[in-house]
Amino acid sequence: MKKILVTGSLGQIGSELVTKMRSIYGTDHVIATDIRDNGSEVVKAGPFEILDVTDATKMYNLAKKYEVDTIIHLAALLSATAEKKPLLAWNLNMGGLVNALETARELNCQFFTPSSIGAFGPSTPKDNTPQDTIQRPTTMYGVNKVSGELLCDYYFTKFGVDTRGVRFPGLISYVAEPGGGTTDYAVEIYYEAVKNKRFTSYIDKGTYMDMMYMPDALNAIIDLMEADSTKLKHRNAFNITAMSFAPEEIAAEIKKHIPEFEISYNVDPVRQAIANSWPNSIDATAAKEEWGFKAEYNLEKMTIDMLEKLKRKLN
Ligand code: VAH
Secondary structure, eight states, X not given: OOOEEEESTTSTTHHHHHHHHHHHXXXXXXXXXXXXXXXXXXXXXXXXXXXXXXXXXXXXXXHHHTTOSXXXXXXXXXXXXXXXXXXXXXXXXXXXXHHHHHHXXXXXXXXXXXXXXXXXXXXXXXXXXXSXXXXXXXXXXXXXXXXXHHHHHHXXXXXXXXXXXXXXXXXXXXXXOOOSOSTTHHHHHHHHHHHHSEEEESSOTTOOEEEEEHHHHHHHHHHHHHSOGGGOSOXXXXXXXXXXXXXXXXXXXXXXXXXXXXXXXXXXXXXXXXHHTSOSOBOOHHHHHHHOOOOOOOHXXXXXXXXXXXXXXXX
Protein backbone atom coordinates (compact mmCIF):
# COMPACT_ATOMS: atom_id res chain seq x y z
CA MET A 1 0.00 0.00 0.00
CA LYS A 2 1.34 3.43 -0.93
CA LYS A 3 2.77 5.69 1.79
CA ILE A 4 2.90 9.24 0.45
CA LEU A 5 4.64 12.42 1.62
CA VAL A 6 3.23 15.64 0.14
CA THR A 7 5.08 18.97 0.29
CA GLY A 8 3.16 22.23 -0.12
CA SER A 9 0.07 20.48 1.29
CA LEU A 10 -1.72 23.72 2.22
CA GLY A 11 -1.43 25.26 -1.24
CA GLN A 12 -4.01 25.37 -4.03
CA ILE A 13 -3.29 21.82 -5.28
CA GLY A 14 -2.05 20.24 -2.05
CA SER A 15 -5.05 21.18 0.08
CA GLU A 16 -7.34 19.14 -2.20
CA LEU A 17 -4.90 16.45 -3.29
CA VAL A 18 -4.13 15.40 0.30
CA THR A 19 -7.85 14.98 1.09
CA LYS A 20 -8.46 13.01 -2.10
CA MET A 21 -5.39 10.77 -1.63
CA ARG A 22 -6.36 10.09 1.99
CA SER A 23 -9.78 8.92 0.77
CA ILE A 24 -8.11 6.54 -1.70
CA TYR A 25 -5.00 5.28 0.12
CA GLY A 26 -6.04 5.76 3.75
CA THR A 27 -5.67 8.75 6.03
CA ASP A 28 -2.53 7.48 7.78
CA HIS A 29 -0.90 6.73 4.40
CA VAL A 30 -0.71 10.39 3.37
CA ILE A 31 1.65 12.62 5.36
CA ALA A 32 0.89 16.28 4.69
CA THR A 33 3.68 18.82 5.15
CA ASP A 34 3.93 22.57 4.76
CA ILE A 35 6.01 25.46 6.06
CA ARG A 36 3.16 26.55 8.36
CA ASP A 37 0.22 25.06 10.24
CA ASN A 38 -3.02 26.81 9.24
CA GLY A 39 -5.28 24.66 11.41
CA SER A 40 -7.20 23.44 8.37
CA GLU A 41 -8.87 20.07 7.81
CA VAL A 42 -5.71 18.85 6.04
CA VAL A 43 -3.75 19.47 9.26
CA LYS A 44 -6.39 18.10 11.63
CA ALA A 45 -7.65 15.07 9.68
CA GLY A 46 -4.39 13.13 9.34
CA PRO A 47 -0.58 13.10 9.75
CA PHE A 48 0.86 16.61 9.39
CA GLU A 49 4.43 17.90 9.82
CA ILE A 50 5.97 21.35 9.50
CA LEU A 51 8.56 21.20 6.68
CA ASP A 52 10.57 23.89 4.95
CA VAL A 53 11.58 22.13 1.72
CA THR A 54 14.93 23.92 1.72
CA ASP A 55 15.80 21.83 4.82
CA ALA A 56 17.19 18.65 3.23
CA THR A 57 17.88 16.89 6.53
CA LYS A 58 14.37 17.39 7.89
CA MET A 59 12.82 16.23 4.60
CA TYR A 60 14.94 13.05 4.60
CA ASN A 61 14.21 12.37 8.28
CA LEU A 62 10.45 12.78 7.83
CA ALA A 63 10.41 10.50 4.78
CA LYS A 64 12.41 7.89 6.71
CA LYS A 65 10.33 8.24 9.91
CA TYR A 66 7.08 7.55 7.99
CA GLU A 67 8.71 5.01 5.64
CA VAL A 68 7.20 6.69 2.59
CA ASP A 69 7.44 5.15 -0.91
CA THR A 70 6.08 8.15 -2.81
CA ILE A 71 6.91 11.86 -2.76
CA ILE A 72 4.53 14.45 -4.25
CA HIS A 73 6.54 17.67 -4.32
CA LEU A 74 4.26 20.71 -4.72
CA ALA A 75 5.94 23.42 -2.64
CA ALA A 76 6.98 26.27 -4.96
CA LEU A 77 6.50 29.96 -5.71
CA LEU A 78 4.21 30.64 -8.70
CA SER A 79 4.93 32.81 -11.73
CA ALA A 80 4.01 36.35 -10.64
CA THR A 81 5.63 36.03 -7.20
CA ALA A 82 8.72 34.43 -8.77
CA GLU A 83 9.02 37.38 -11.15
CA LYS A 84 8.95 39.81 -8.20
CA LYS A 85 11.49 37.77 -6.18
CA PRO A 86 13.57 35.82 -8.74
CA LEU A 87 16.45 34.78 -6.47
CA LEU A 88 14.11 33.64 -3.69
CA ALA A 89 12.18 31.71 -6.34
CA TRP A 90 15.34 30.05 -7.66
CA ASN A 91 16.50 29.05 -4.17
CA LEU A 92 13.12 27.75 -3.04
CA ASN A 93 11.90 26.19 -6.30
CA MET A 94 15.20 24.55 -7.26
CA GLY A 95 16.63 23.97 -3.78
CA GLY A 96 13.40 22.35 -2.67
CA LEU A 97 13.26 20.21 -5.80
CA VAL A 98 16.83 18.93 -5.43
CA ASN A 99 16.17 18.04 -1.79
CA ALA A 100 13.00 16.17 -2.72
CA LEU A 101 14.72 14.31 -5.58
CA GLU A 102 17.67 13.37 -3.36
CA THR A 103 15.28 12.06 -0.69
CA ALA A 104 13.44 10.05 -3.36
CA ARG A 105 16.75 8.66 -4.65
CA GLU A 106 18.11 7.69 -1.24
CA LEU A 107 14.82 6.11 -0.06
CA ASN A 108 13.79 4.63 -3.43
CA CYS A 109 10.53 6.61 -3.68
CA GLN A 110 8.30 7.20 -6.70
CA PHE A 111 8.27 10.95 -7.42
CA PHE A 112 5.86 13.57 -8.80
CA THR A 113 6.33 17.28 -9.23
CA PRO A 114 4.33 19.58 -11.52
CA SER A 115 5.69 21.56 -14.40
CA SER A 116 3.55 24.16 -16.13
CA ILE A 117 2.63 25.78 -19.44
CA GLY A 118 5.00 28.37 -18.00
CA ALA A 119 7.82 26.06 -19.17
CA PHE A 120 7.21 27.42 -22.68
CA GLY A 121 8.28 30.84 -23.97
CA PRO A 122 7.73 33.36 -26.79
CA SER A 123 9.60 31.21 -29.37
CA THR A 124 7.42 28.16 -28.64
CA PRO A 125 4.66 27.47 -31.23
CA LYS A 126 1.66 29.17 -29.55
CA ASP A 127 -1.26 27.16 -30.93
CA ASN A 128 -1.66 23.47 -30.17
CA THR A 129 1.81 23.53 -28.61
CA PRO A 130 3.47 20.12 -29.17
CA GLN A 131 4.65 17.82 -26.37
CA ASP A 132 8.24 18.05 -27.66
CA THR A 133 9.16 21.57 -28.78
CA ILE A 134 11.25 24.67 -28.09
CA GLN A 135 11.33 25.67 -24.42
CA ARG A 136 12.98 29.10 -23.93
CA PRO A 137 10.83 30.70 -21.20
CA THR A 138 11.51 34.34 -20.31
CA THR A 139 10.34 34.17 -16.66
CA MET A 140 12.15 32.89 -13.59
CA TYR A 141 9.19 30.54 -13.00
CA GLY A 142 9.61 29.16 -16.52
CA VAL A 143 13.37 28.75 -16.03
CA ASN A 144 12.59 26.86 -12.80
CA LYS A 145 10.06 24.62 -14.58
CA VAL A 146 12.28 23.76 -17.56
CA SER A 147 15.24 23.13 -15.21
CA GLY A 148 12.97 21.01 -13.06
CA GLU A 149 11.81 18.94 -16.04
CA LEU A 150 15.41 18.29 -17.07
CA LEU A 151 16.47 17.48 -13.51
CA CYS A 152 13.61 15.01 -13.01
CA ASP A 153 14.43 13.28 -16.31
CA TYR A 154 18.09 13.15 -15.20
CA TYR A 155 17.15 11.44 -11.92
CA PHE A 156 15.17 8.91 -13.94
CA THR A 157 17.90 8.12 -16.49
CA LYS A 158 20.92 8.44 -14.16
CA PHE A 159 19.57 6.99 -10.89
CA GLY A 160 16.44 5.10 -11.93
CA VAL A 161 14.13 7.25 -9.77
CA ASP A 162 10.56 6.81 -11.05
CA THR A 163 9.94 10.52 -11.69
CA ARG A 164 6.73 11.71 -13.38
CA GLY A 165 5.22 15.13 -14.01
CA VAL A 166 2.62 17.11 -15.91
CA ARG A 167 2.69 20.62 -17.37
CA PHE A 168 -0.34 22.07 -15.60
CA PRO A 169 -2.36 24.83 -17.24
CA GLY A 170 -3.97 27.44 -15.00
CA LEU A 171 -5.86 25.61 -12.24
CA ILE A 172 -9.25 26.76 -11.04
CA SER A 173 -10.65 25.74 -7.64
CA TYR A 174 -12.94 26.95 -4.88
CA VAL A 175 -11.26 25.34 -1.83
CA ALA A 176 -7.89 27.07 -1.30
CA GLU A 177 -7.45 30.40 -3.08
CA PRO A 178 -4.24 30.39 -5.17
CA GLY A 179 -1.53 32.95 -4.57
CA GLY A 180 0.90 34.64 -6.88
CA GLY A 181 -0.09 33.12 -10.20
CA THR A 182 -0.78 34.72 -13.58
CA THR A 183 -3.83 32.58 -14.34
CA ASP A 184 -5.39 33.28 -10.94
CA TYR A 185 -7.66 35.91 -12.51
CA ALA A 186 -9.75 32.93 -13.63
CA VAL A 187 -10.30 31.99 -9.97
CA GLU A 188 -10.79 35.51 -8.64
CA ILE A 189 -13.44 36.28 -11.30
CA TYR A 190 -15.76 33.63 -9.81
CA TYR A 191 -15.31 34.94 -6.24
CA GLU A 192 -15.96 38.53 -7.36
CA ALA A 193 -18.95 37.48 -9.47
CA VAL A 194 -20.61 35.87 -6.45
CA LYS A 195 -19.61 38.63 -4.00
CA ASN A 196 -19.92 41.80 -6.12
CA LYS A 197 -21.34 40.81 -9.54
CA ARG A 198 -18.39 42.55 -11.18
CA PHE A 199 -14.67 41.92 -11.77
CA THR A 200 -11.71 43.99 -12.94
CA SER A 201 -9.33 41.74 -14.84
CA TYR A 202 -5.56 42.26 -14.72
CA ILE A 203 -5.26 40.11 -17.86
CA ASP A 204 -6.41 41.78 -21.09
CA LYS A 205 -9.28 40.62 -23.31
CA GLY A 206 -8.17 38.32 -26.10
CA THR A 207 -5.46 36.71 -23.95
CA TYR A 208 -5.88 32.94 -24.34
CA MET A 209 -4.39 30.54 -21.78
CA ASP A 210 -4.96 26.86 -21.10
CA MET A 211 -7.00 26.12 -17.97
CA MET A 212 -8.27 23.14 -15.98
CA TYR A 213 -10.74 22.59 -13.16
CA MET A 214 -9.11 21.18 -10.01
CA PRO A 215 -10.98 17.81 -10.00
CA ASP A 216 -9.40 17.03 -13.38
CA ALA A 217 -5.97 18.10 -12.12
CA LEU A 218 -6.18 15.80 -9.09
CA ASN A 219 -7.28 12.85 -11.24
CA ALA A 220 -4.40 13.53 -13.63
CA ILE A 221 -1.83 13.30 -10.82
CA ILE A 222 -3.28 10.06 -9.46
CA ASP A 223 -3.78 8.49 -12.91
CA LEU A 224 -0.22 9.33 -13.98
CA MET A 225 1.27 7.98 -10.75
CA GLU A 226 -0.76 4.75 -11.10
CA ALA A 227 0.07 4.36 -14.82
CA ASP A 228 2.06 1.39 -16.16
CA SER A 229 5.61 2.74 -16.34
CA THR A 230 6.40 0.53 -19.38
CA LYS A 231 3.84 2.55 -21.39
CA LEU A 232 5.47 5.93 -20.65
CA LYS A 233 7.59 7.32 -23.48
CA HIS A 234 7.71 10.72 -21.73
CA ARG A 235 8.08 11.51 -18.04
CA ASN A 236 8.81 15.14 -17.23
CA ALA A 237 6.58 16.53 -18.15
CA PHE A 238 3.33 15.73 -19.98
CA ASN A 239 1.26 18.48 -21.63
CA ILE A 240 -2.26 18.33 -20.18
CA THR A 241 -5.17 20.73 -20.65
CA ALA A 242 -8.98 20.87 -20.46
CA MET A 243 -9.84 24.16 -22.12
CA SER A 244 -8.39 27.43 -23.39
CA PHE A 245 -10.22 30.72 -22.97
CA ALA A 246 -9.79 34.48 -22.75
CA PRO A 247 -11.22 36.68 -19.94
CA GLU A 248 -14.23 37.83 -21.99
CA GLU A 249 -15.24 34.20 -22.59
CA ILE A 250 -15.28 33.17 -18.92
CA ALA A 251 -17.16 36.42 -18.21
CA ALA A 252 -19.80 35.53 -20.83
CA GLU A 253 -20.20 32.07 -19.27
CA ILE A 254 -20.70 33.62 -15.81
CA LYS A 255 -23.27 36.09 -17.23
CA LYS A 256 -25.43 33.12 -18.25
CA HIS A 257 -25.93 32.52 -14.50
CA ILE A 258 -25.53 36.08 -13.13
CA PRO A 259 -26.97 38.31 -15.90
CA GLU A 260 -25.95 41.55 -14.19
CA PHE A 261 -22.29 40.45 -13.96
CA GLU A 262 -19.85 42.92 -15.60
CA ILE A 263 -16.13 42.59 -16.43
CA SER A 264 -13.76 45.54 -16.79
CA TYR A 265 -9.99 45.66 -17.40
CA ASN A 266 -7.02 47.17 -15.57
CA VAL A 267 -4.12 45.30 -17.13
CA ASP A 268 -1.11 44.45 -14.94
CA PRO A 269 1.88 44.80 -17.29
CA VAL A 270 3.96 42.21 -15.40
CA ARG A 271 1.35 39.45 -15.44
CA GLN A 272 0.22 40.40 -18.97
CA ALA A 273 3.80 40.03 -20.20
CA ILE A 274 4.00 36.61 -18.54
CA ALA A 275 0.69 35.54 -20.10
CA ASN A 276 1.78 36.82 -23.53
CA SER A 277 4.88 34.59 -23.36
CA TRP A 278 2.82 31.43 -22.78
CA PRO A 279 0.94 29.28 -25.35
CA ASN A 280 -2.64 29.98 -26.42
CA SER A 281 -3.40 26.24 -26.37
CA ILE A 282 -1.34 23.08 -25.89
CA ASP A 283 -1.60 19.55 -27.36
CA ALA A 284 -2.24 16.78 -24.79
CA THR A 285 -2.05 13.82 -27.22
CA ALA A 286 0.98 12.18 -25.54
CA ALA A 287 -0.75 12.13 -22.13
CA LYS A 288 -3.92 10.68 -23.70
CA GLU A 289 -1.99 7.96 -25.55
CA GLU A 290 0.55 7.01 -22.85
CA TRP A 291 -1.61 7.01 -19.70
CA GLY A 292 -5.21 7.72 -20.71
CA PHE A 293 -5.44 11.35 -19.61
CA LYS A 294 -8.91 12.84 -19.98
CA ALA A 295 -10.59 15.97 -18.64
CA GLU A 296 -14.24 15.88 -17.53
CA TYR A 297 -14.86 19.62 -17.12
CA ASN A 298 -15.19 22.23 -19.86
CA LEU A 299 -15.85 25.96 -19.25
CA GLU A 300 -19.63 25.50 -19.11
CA LYS A 301 -19.56 22.57 -16.64
CA MET A 302 -16.82 24.18 -14.49
CA THR A 303 -18.73 27.47 -14.24
CA ILE A 304 -21.89 25.75 -13.04
CA ASP A 305 -19.94 23.89 -10.32
CA MET A 306 -17.74 26.84 -9.27
CA LEU A 307 -20.68 29.22 -8.87
CA GLU A 308 -22.73 26.63 -6.97
CA LYS A 309 -19.85 25.78 -4.59
CA LEU A 310 -18.83 29.44 -4.06
CA LYS A 311 -22.41 30.58 -3.33
CA ARG A 312 -22.43 27.93 -0.61
CA LYS A 313 -18.90 28.78 0.65
CA LEU A 314 -19.35 32.58 0.67
CA ASN A 315 -22.90 32.76 1.91
C1 VAH B 1 0.70 30.47 -12.38
N1 VAH B 1 -1.19 29.05 -11.76
O1 VAH B 1 -0.12 31.25 -12.85
C2 VAH B 1 0.24 29.04 -12.09
C3 VAH B 1 0.43 28.14 -13.28
C4 VAH B 1 0.11 27.87 -15.75
C5 VAH B 1 -0.01 28.80 -14.58
O2 VAH B 1 1.72 27.68 -13.40
O3 VAH B 1 1.84 30.78 -12.14
